[in-house]
Amino acid sequence: xxxxxxxxxxxxxxxxxxxxxxxxxxxxxxxxxxxxxxxxxxxxxxxxxxxxxxxxxxxxxxxxxxxxxxxxxxxxxxxxxxxxxxxxxxxxxxxxxxxxxxxxxxxxxxxxxxxxxxxxxxxxxxxxxxxxxxxxxxxxxxxxxxxxxxxxxxxxxxxxxxxxxxxxxxxxxxxxxxxxxxxxxxxxxxxxxxxxxxxxxxxxxxxxxxxxxxxxxxxxxxxxxxx
Amino acid sequence: xxxxxxxxxxxxxxxxxxxxxxxxxxxxxxxxxxxxxxxxxxxxxxxxxxxxxxxxxxxxxxxxxxxxxxxxxxxxxxxxxxxxxxxxxxxxxxxxxxxxxxxxxxxxxxxxxxxxxxxxxxxxxxxxxxxxxxxxxxxxxxxxxxxxxxxxxxxxxxxxxxxxxxxxxxxxxxxxxxxxxxxxxxxxxxxxxxxxxxxxxxxxxxxxxxxxxxxxxxxxxxxxxxxxxxxxxxxxxxxxxxxxxxxxxxxxxxxxxxxxxxxxxxxxxxxxxxxxxxxxxxxxxxxxxx
Numbered sequence: 001x002x003x004x005x006x007x008x009x010x011x012x013x014x015x016x017x018x019x020x021x022x023x024x025x026x027x028x029x030x031x032x033x034x035x036x037x038x039x040x041x042x043x044x045x046x047x048x049x050x051x052x053x054x055x056x057x058x059x060x061x062x063x064x065x066x067x068x069x070x071x072x073x074x075x076x077x078x079x080x081x082x083x084x085x086x087x088x089x090x091x092x093x094x095x096x097x098x099x100x101x102x103x104x105x106x107x108x109x110x111x112x113x114x115x116x117x118x119x120x121x122x123x124x125x126x127x128x129x130x131x132x133x134x135x136x137x138x139x140x141x142x143x144x145x146x147x148x149x150x151x152x153x154x155x156x157x158x159x160x161x162x163x164x165x166x167x168x169x170x171x172x173x174x175x176x177x178x179x180x181x182x183x184x185x186x187x188x189x190x191x192x193x194x195x196x197x198x199x200x201x202x203x204x205x206x207x208x209x210x211x212x213x214x215x216x217x218x219x220x221x222x223x224x225x226x227x
Numbered sequence: 228x229x230x231x232x233x234x235x236x237x238x239x240x241x242x243x244x245x246x247x248x249x250x251x252x253x254x255x256x257x258x259x260x261x262x263x264x265x266x267x268x269x270x271x272x273x274x275x276x277x278x279x280x281x282x283x284x285x286x287x288x289x290x291x292x293x294x295x296x297x298x299x300x301x302x303x304x305x306x307x308x309x310x311x312x313x314x315x316x317x318x319x320x321x322x323x324x325x326x327x328x329x330x331x332x333x334x335x336x337x338x339x340x341x342x343x344x345x346x347x348x349x350x351x352x353x354x355x356x357x358x359x360x361x362x363x364x365x366x367x368x369x370x371x372x373x374x375x376x377x378x379x380x381x382x383x384x385x386x387x388x389x390x391x392x393x394x395x396x397x398x399x400x401x402x403x404x405x406x407x408x409x410x411x412x413x414x415x416x417x418x419x420x421x422x423x424x425x426x427x428x429x430x431x432x433x434x435x436x437x438x439x440x441x442x443x444x445x446x447x448x449x450x451x452x453x454x455x456x457x458x459x460x461x462x463x464x465x466x467x468x469x470x471x472x473x474x475x476x477x478x479x480x481x482x483x484x485x486x487x488x489x490x491x492x493x494x495x496x497x498x499x500x501x502x503x504x505x506x507x508x509x510x511x512x513x514x515x516x517x
Binding site: 129 | 313
């Protein structure tokens with residue numbers, strides 16, 4: 001695994017170490033880290049002061065597994081105290097191995113069971129549209145193995161049919177047992193799609209920033225899981 | 228009639244209250260077409276996708292809307308159970324789930340379209356209010372009341388109806404005073420009244436079995452209690468037992484049997500097969516009371 005020049009932000013490494021107690025793994029071991037940082041640093045219109053604003057941008061972490069990078073980014077951006085990172089999964093800790101929206105400021109949905117976030121994000125986007133929040137954007141992040149769950153495919157088809165302007169990011173670390181021959185983007189007919197390096201922050205920013213008038217898929221490829 | 232009443236009342240709610248949203252999965256899409264034309268952004272038909280229907284409802288609720296969702300009970304509850312559990316309950320969000328079909332209204336369609344276990348499934352989850360109307364005139368206030376808060380509400384519509392409506396029967400409503408208590412839930416009232424004609428029993432009615440009126444049950448029970456429910460027999464056993472904790476009592480729970488009835492016919496045939504017609508109920512009640 002290459003560990004060079006991945007993390008210019010000196011802050012995230014120590015935060016991740018606080019969560020995991022693991023000094024060996026560099027931040028690049030976290031498949032979602034760069035996407036999450038670009039979202040919260042450069043794209044999303046949300047801050048600790050606007051976590052309840054009706055017109056805030058929404059980010060839903062559907063892939064609730066392995067939320068260390070998510071917690072590190074939220075702490076770095078001040079959504080909750082960094083001290084919370086020291087007791088992941090503890091009885092008195094708001095931070096579990098899967099995030100709970102009721103416990104953590106800035107977390108939009110509680111996830112963990114795979115295949116729920118896309119449908120929820122579609123409902124969120126429809127609710128915002130119905131209330132006239134046309135500037136508000138909705139993002140959802142999934143994993144390539146999470147696409148195994150059939151519920152995703154209900155959402156993929158419906159979002160395309162209704163030209164719903166949501167942005168889905170699939171982190172592809174090739175962890176799906178049977179893979180996606182022909183590519184992940186081929187499973188999203190009717191969506192705008194792009195495939196980019198999940199480590200190239202500038203490139204990620206360029207594909208995440210523009211608004212689309214129909215659903216938009218970004219496949220962010222990272223190192224194969226376990227490599 | 229209940230389904231038509233639901234469509235009319237929900238259409239009015241959509242017209243009157245901009246917070247109301249409706250999510251469909253093809254079932255009843257056509258009668259809601261006028262509402263959908265007037266409110267295309269709040270009347271949503273996701274196609275034959277019940278998991279998505281429930282997840283979308285959760286997302287709508289998170290933005291402050293009040294979603295109603297609707298399908299046959301087996302699809303809205305049995306199939307989408309984890310979505311109800313996680314995309315509503317775990318998110319601390321609510322919705323109004325309105326189903327048709329119940330235990331055996333879809334008698335000729337077969338077991339795939341039947342959900343005797345819907346209320347039992349919801350009993351495993353936190354915070355669901357369950358309405359089981361016994362007459363179509365009982366339906367509108369249930370739906371309108373549900374529009375005024377954000378809790379989780381289930382409304383179980385059916386073909387079988389009682390002769391008259393009791394709009395205010397959330398708590399146990401005593402319709403006949405006598406000896407041992409017989410509680411009839413929703414459309415079980417008329418068969419219970421017929422079955423107990425001439426028997427020395429108290430008959431009480433409720434169309435809101437959850438939360439069960441524990442105080443009423445405790446006040447009315449004098450040793451023997453019989454629950455008659457139009458879904459899985461024994462669904463309310465735990466709630467009755469909790470309500471009567473510490474009180475010596477004998478209980479009989481009548482409802483739909485667990486064994487699949489692999490026959491078609493009408494809902495009346497299935498009611499008879501499950502012992503939920505008047506003669507069947509009378510036989511069970513007389514046998515229990517001895």
